[in-house]
Amino acid sequence: MADDTRDDVPASTSTTKATLPKTKLPKGMILGKDGKPCRTCNSLADFTSQSKVLKSTPAITSASAMAAVPADCPADVEALGRSSWTLLHSISATYPVAPTTQEQSDVKSFLGLFGKLYPCWVCAEDFQEYMEREKIKASSRDEFGRWLCGAHNEVNRKLGKKEFDCNLWEERWRTGWKDGRCG
Numbered sequence: 001m002a003d004d005t006r007d008d009v010p011a012s013t014s015t016t017k018a019t020l021p022k023t024k025l026p027k028g029m030i031l032g033k034d035g036k037p038c039r040t041c042n043s044l045a046d047f048t049s050q051s052k053v054l055k056s057t058p059a060i061t062s063a064s065a066m067a068a069v070p071a072d073c074p075a076d077v078e079a080l081g082r083s084s085w086t087l088l089h090s091i092s093a094t095y096p097v098a099p100t101t102q103e104q105s106d107v108k109s110f111l112g113l114f115g116k117l118y119p120c121w122v123c124a125e126d127f128q129e130y131m132e133r134e135k136i137k138a139s140s141r142d143e144f145g146r147w148l149c150g151a152h153n154e155v156n157r158k159l160g161k162k163e164f165d166c167n168l169w170e171e172r173w174r175t176g177w178k179d180g181r182c183g
């Protein structure tokens with residue numbers, strides 16, 4: 001039977017980076033709440049270099065680790081993020097222009113649960129904190145689309161990425177670019 005844990009890494013009951021096992025880990029490596037390597041919290045490159053540190057015979061080279069995650073492998077933090085943002089922005093793109101009170105409540109409940117269940121726990125904690133600070137705005141499609149764009153930009157900033165111009169959120173996620181390249 002497939003095991004969802006890895007035996008090559010010591011388990012720990014810790015939940016924070018500060019109290020992780022003593023094994024020498026690559027800088028920035030994030031473990032899961034069970035103290036084992038968290039694939040959905042790290043890039044594939046980091047995840048596989050973790051196994052290099054812990055196993056002297058890595059199953060994958062660093063060059064292949066740098067490549068995109070093959071489509072039929074479990075998602076790393078980046079593949080998971082891209083798919084998740086696609087889902088979230090697509091929800092905003094199909095969100096009603098004038099939502100009912102129930103629809104507004106539904107989208108807030110969805111994001112509340114999404115934030116709790118997101119498979120990268122450090123991402124989830126930061127996203128929950130963001131939603132505490134910046135309450136979800138969803139009284140119209142545009143308002144929700146812009147709120148989500150702001151939430152995504154918060155992560156972009158954290159990761160040192162370029163901020164996205166939120167005036168363009170609808171072209172990116174609903175109508176397609178004005179130059180017609182999206183058909």
Ligand SMILES: Cc1cc2nc3c(=O)[nH]c(=O)nc-3n(C[C@H](O)[C@H](O)[C@H](O)COP(=O)(O)OP(=O)(O)OC[C@H]3O[C@@H](n4cnc5c(N)ncnc54)[C@H](O)[C@@H]3O)c2cc1C
Nearest residue numbers: 077078081082084085122123127149150152153155164169
């Ligand atoms: C809720 C959440 C929290 C996350 N937290 C972390 C984290 O803490 N650490 C971590 O390493 N990764 C995190 N991620 C993943 C991270 O945001 C990226 O998805 C991942 O790094 C891949 O980035 P990317 O450059 O391929 O593009 P992505 O950031 O995934 O963006 C996909 C596409 O969305 C468009 N886009 C970019 N910014 C915006 C915006 N502001 N509004 C609208 N469209 C936009 C662009 O066209 C881009 O190509 C998180 C993902 C989610 C969904």
